[in-house]
Amino acid sequence: MSGAVVDVDEKRCKGCGICLTLCPRRVFNPDERGKVKVSRPERCTGCLICDNLCPDLAITVHRAKEGREGGRVRPPAV
Amino acid sequence: MSGAVVDVDEKRCKGCGICLTLCPRRVFNPDERGKVKVSRPERCTGCLICDNLCPDLAITVHRAKEGREGGRVRPPAV
Amino acid sequence: MNENARLMQGNEAVVEAACAAGLKFFAGYPITPATDIAEMAAVLMPKAGGVFVQMEDEIASMAAVIGASLTGAKAMTATSGPGFSLMQENIGFAAMAEVPCVIVDVQRLGPSTGIATAPAQGDVMQVRWGTHGDHPVVALAPAGVAETYDLTVKAFNLAESLRTPVVLLLDEVVAHMREGVVVPDAGALVVRERRRPPGGPAYRALGDGVPAVPDFGSGGAVHVTGLVHDERGLPSNDRQVADALIRRLHDKVQRAAGEFTFTNSWFLEDADVAVVAYGSVVRAAHRAVVLAREKGLRAGLLQLQTIWPFPAAAVASLGRRVSRVIVPEMNLGQLVGEVERVVRGQTDVIPLSGLAGRLFTPDEILNEIIRRGKSARAVPGSGLRAYRGR
Amino acid sequence: MNENARLMQGNEAVVEAACAAGLKFFAGYPITPATDIAEMAAVLMPKAGGVFVQMEDEIASMAAVIGASLTGAKAMTATSGPGFSLMQENIGFAAMAEVPCVIVDVQRLGPSTGIATAPAQGDVMQVRWGTHGDHPVVALAPAGVAETYDLTVKAFNLAESLRTPVVLLLDEVVAHMREGVVVPDAGALVVRERRRPPGGPAYRALGDGVPAVPDFGSGGAVHVTGLVHDERGLPSNDRQVADALIRRLHDKVQRAAGEFTFTNSWFLEDADVAVVAYGSVVRAAHRAVVLAREKGLRAGLLQLQTIWPFPAAAVASLGRRVSRVIVPEMNLGQLVGEVERVVRGQTDVIPLSGLAGRLFTPDEILNEIIRRGKSARAVPGSGLRAYRGR
Amino acid sequence: MEKRQEICLSGSGGQGIILAGQVLAEAALKSGWYVVQTQSYGPEARGGATKAEVILSDAPVDYPMVTAADLLLAMNQESCDRYLAGVKNNGTVIVDSTNVSHTPPTPTRLVSLPLTAVAREELGKEMFANMVALGVITSLTGEISLREAENALLTRVPPATTEANRKAFWLGVQLANRLV
Amino acid sequence: MEKRQEICLSGSGGQGIILAGQVLAEAALKSGWYVVQTQSYGPEARGGATKAEVILSDAPVDYPMVTAADLLLAMNQESCDRYLAGVKNNGTVIVDSTNVSHTPPTPTRLVSLPLTAVAREELGKEMFANMVALGVITSLTGEISLREAENALLTRVPPATTEANRKAFWLGVQLANRLV
Amino acid sequence: MQEVLEEYLRQDMMPHMWCAGCGNGIVLHSLIRALHDLALEKEKVVVVAGIGCAGRAAGYLNLDTLHSTHGRALAFATGVKLANPDLTVVVLMGDGDATAIGGNHLIHAARRDIDLTAIVFNNSIYGMTGGQQSPLTPQKSIATTAPGGTTQRPFDLPQLARGAGAGFVGRSTTFHHQLMTRLIGDGITHPGFALVEAITYCPTAFGRQNKMGSPVEGLRWQRDHFVEINKFLSLPEEDKKGKEPMGQFHPAKGPAWPH
């Protein structure tokens, strides 16, 4: 069971390929319109790479326990 | 006998007092019009302090041997 | 004169009046003959609980003034020709983003470095057209020290109520002359504040065409930009938005212009020859007109305190009444072009150009009043005429 | 069309023509919609044995151009509104110190940042009055690509022969349109060089009012300054020297103006309504006039290629012949003020203002030709009129 | 009477519309026409709709913009929707059927061709669709020398792609010929 | 008729001419006059000739410059030579005889006083000569309150020098009184 | 629960105008995170920006924002801060904006040491105008105004800022977004002038001309090219080649002005 729920705001996504390539779990797939979709949500570990590096602020990773209402996963303050 | 001949261009001199104060041999004296005159020419050693530091480029120190035609005393190239 | 009057220099009156009008921020860069203004502001601002800052150049000065004004502070800078040229880009920003501010330009003889200490009125057209693109401008030009005080207060009031940059255009004669000024009591002074926002989009114009943009720090989350922008202040590439915005910027000034078209006139009722003048030249022109009247000539004088928007109505009504209009200026003939634009065909317009780096003498103007004919003139001895070629 | 024609963009024609005219130095700073000029200069200058340098800003670009020109190199920069505003101080220097140079201003919609890609003609008055103090200006505005080539060469010739900055005023439509240009053979092109000094004081004016200042490096030991200066180029505080110098700067341009007042006219012989236009608007106006003629209306067109000095004589002669003059401009009404100045009282002057960030359509002008009455107009749908308040 | 042809090429940002316009203009110029070519990038700074206009005439061209198009190329749905109304009643509209699914009713002659599909299938890359379109247009107008168009094309496309572009062009010409 | 007095103070850079002009103007203002004071620094940027002009009137002053002086103060030779001709025929010229050796012939009333010498001898410093002159002028014009002049002076000179300046002023008043 | 990120974004302006893969969005995200971590009162935060792709960032932030003129952001910001010292002022600039036309305001802000936090979006190029060289374009890179590769030497931005007196100088890449967030936060906390150089990849105007590849390749280049400063300093000289330091360069020092 994965640790997080990941959402892509398709109005924002420009299909740059960053999440696609950098997600260690290959959670994303390109869609026909040149954007990405979450195709393997269950594999997401909540590592936040995609959330942090999406240049279009299009990805939100939620804590799985609380689901989409549970707020965004936050990287630890460093 | 001194080593040099010193001239003050009175059109240029503004009487700032630099030569007056810094000449180690007290060669200069103030004149009535707020400028300086060479009052003890024979004491000049050609040290060039006045020539180099006169802000009005009003002082010329000549080598005494050759007199005023002998050219300006030059500081050694450093 | 009133014994309560204070002897003040023109530049000093600017700062005194600005403080009375609520100045809280001055940013500037030294330049002759405007430097005194910064120097006095450096003394008075801290006392008034305001800020004085000397910036790295005039561009930064104008920028800082805009930044400060956006926090709600009444803000001003002062400069002369070379600095005024450098400020142009940011003055255009202030016009576009509707940021209230006052810019003092103490004119000196140009172009370029020219003669820093010589009086001139060579920036009159630059005030109107100095920055790129269609932009609105308000400019006031006093003829004396008390007027400087008065117009400085008005400049702030206009800047705040119209949310637009206002230029106070001094010439070196006015800037450095000393006269008695009866400083009004704080209560007697009309001081206007910018309108505080009623809510709604930050850049939505209210009835008078002026928006009420929230101050920074007041929770408005406002966006301020020099790009074409919509009512929310957000950038727009929509050509209709652009058209409406730029027209509104002009229109808000134009609509209110009736309230601030300040002019004075002397002996115009029955005048046959009118002199139109502004700045210190008014002082010479007044004397010339008095002398002309003593000689039995029907001369009159129209003073323009408001230079921009150009007081077209006042000048036009003149055009219908007199047979000659003489426009003496300490330049090659600048504002005379506007006079021509307005009255050409109705009356003869005669530019009188003085570039000699000094105020006209009354006689120079008087001679022109006396002289018949309508060709362009220059002050005697200068050989050439006022420049008509533009 | 001639099959030897090359398809060129307006901005490209500037660079090609500049090279043909002998350009040896280009300094610039990127800005839409002028950037292509710098980019092409970066390619072509090295090939032509010249120098391209991207400077830190537009102020430095203008400064470098002046410095380079003083060594004898033909020099140019190119910019758009915001950069043009920044260049003003140094343009004034070039005028005062009589340094030949060409400045290209590709106008975009302002004020301030405005819309960088939208066409406009909002800098027309700034070109004349942008820098402080009385200064002379020469400005040319082409309506198409071949004209751009032609006027660029002429701009260099004028800069060199008058020793004054010349502004080539493009609008975005002309800058980015592509048309065929028949490039003249090197031999066929009239290219002027600045006069080389005959000895004597560096700034002594010769018969035509233009001095022959020795190039740096040629042994002239010349002093170049933006201060008022005498015939030797040395600074002077003498008010008579100032007066004579500033008048001469204007006079040299004015005297030669007859030779470079470039205008074109169509159907004016029997015209009752005349359109006066410049830049790309000429193209729409021409079509409008042709359509009007097809409808039997006696419309004609006067194109101003030379904007400054304003072609007063050509416009004045129009004023005596037609009953209406329509002045369509992609601004709130700028050059129309000059038209009014010249023909007011003789004929009706109707400003037609287009701020929508696009070229007029022929119909918009045609409608104005057809319409009776003389009030100010704006392009349909924009709600407001051309701005008459200045 | 002046013989004037107004051609409007439209599509989205990456489709090479402006290049096609330039090549067309150059070819027309070399074929002896007076030519003006203009372009607009639409309101968006990047991407978005793109339009290139080419006007040919046997006399110098005054108004440089299209007022009523004799020929419209629409390479995507948005531009088809937007520009179709601007075409003359007796004009021609070429739509790229690969990208344009729905063409509003129009009195003009409508030519629907799978330009992008052809490019993809025959040349392996959709980006050559603009040159396929160019072949079609050059052929259909009949006013521009095919040879000059080919030459113009060769000087304006990146050297590495000349062959593919040339091929695309002639594919377009063939497509058009099949229509006639 | 307007009662107008034009006063011109002149000298060299360091002589405190402008300060004297300011004090005079302020004193006149406080005495109920309309006043304008202007100055010019001569062509040289530093040092050189200095001139301060003060105009008093019982009506608002229009033209702010001196056209024909009712009173000229010349504190050095150069200014005497330069400005003497600008004095009205019935005007008064005060020259500082310490610095002005030669006064060209003039139809005006000429008052020659050793202002600088007085300052040097009585106050130890030549720089107070301007206030000696001020005393003379205030006294001679008779239109300005001596008290107001003293007050104006006290607010405008550096605090450390108030006493000496005050003394200089009254010395000037005495000098003038002796003339009458 | 409302998303923190979304609270800081001006929703009317999204999606933003930046190209697909443009690193500016990552910097924007870091900035938002830093602001949030500091728990500043949003009404008291003002963001001032210059002109360029980077400068557009101001428009995306739901704060008081000032999109000023090209190069002048720090001068505008100086006015904002001096007129109302209660405001936290963050200044966003492109590399051209901050170091070409705006270089003077940069060094003077550093000199005056007013409490401003400047973030320079360094994409090594003029993005907005389509790929001309900037004073931070690495030598020999291709630019449209340097078709044969730039010959002008670039600035070393941290050195420049330190030379001008900046008390806080940091550098991070978008790849190292956590470092970036931290530096921005520390910069804001620093009582005087702080400069953060944010290395960001511009695939359109820099990457394409210089064959730097996709947005992901840009991030990978950042990962491989930049080394934390302390680690960098401990590298043997030969290993430093082709690497650049990042992190906080300079200990905070010097009093804030006015004081």
Place this chain on the structure above:
Amino acid sequence: MQEVLEEYLRQDMMPHMWCAGCGNGIVLHSLIRALHDLALEKEKVVVVAGIGCAGRAAGYLNLDTLHSTHGRALAFATGVKLANPDLTVVVLMGDGDATAIGGNHLIHAARRDIDLTAIVFNNSIYGMTGGQQSPLTPQKSIATTAPGGTTQRPFDLPQLARGAGAGFVGRSTTFHHQLMTRLIGDGITHPGFALVEAITYCPTAFGRQNKMGSPVEGLRWQRDHFVEINKFLSLPEEDKKGKEPMGQFHPAKGPAWPH
């Protein structure tokens, strides 16, 4: 025999306009000596200056001279040098001229490393306009725009120039005129951008307000306050207080541009 000095002076312009005791004349003298020592062809030397008392120096030199606009001298000079690389170009600026309004051109000239020699006449004040603070006015000094003493921190000019990439940076005072002559000469010889900070005393606009005394006292202050850099570095920390280093600060390095 014609005097060397007089050959370099524009006789029409003498006496110069500077105040009695103004150090600018001493810098001018040093410059002339340096030019003479280098035996450059006079026709190939161009002097470019900005606006201010210092900038007037150009007018006194019997060479091709360009008295440009305030702050822009280095940008004008860049045009001169690039258009005709055969010319030796020396640039004279005041401290305000070079580092306030002209700061950007200064750092960019240093960055580009074009072969220009810049001499900054540092009199710690705006002389020409009568005594306003400059970015080189020492903190707490009195200026007409800082009547209570300046609160703005000054630049350290050599640090600024080095931070911007200058390959040659020197400083001397007018008292140490021989060092000044040498530094100017070496700066001109240096193949890239060279900066010489010439510390000069302004008795009128700086000295008077700050009670620094007569011109001679100004020179004495210079003598006592500045220490040759190597000696300075070897001083114990407590002895460094109240002293400042002078000499050549930085070994020449970095290639000239374009190359």
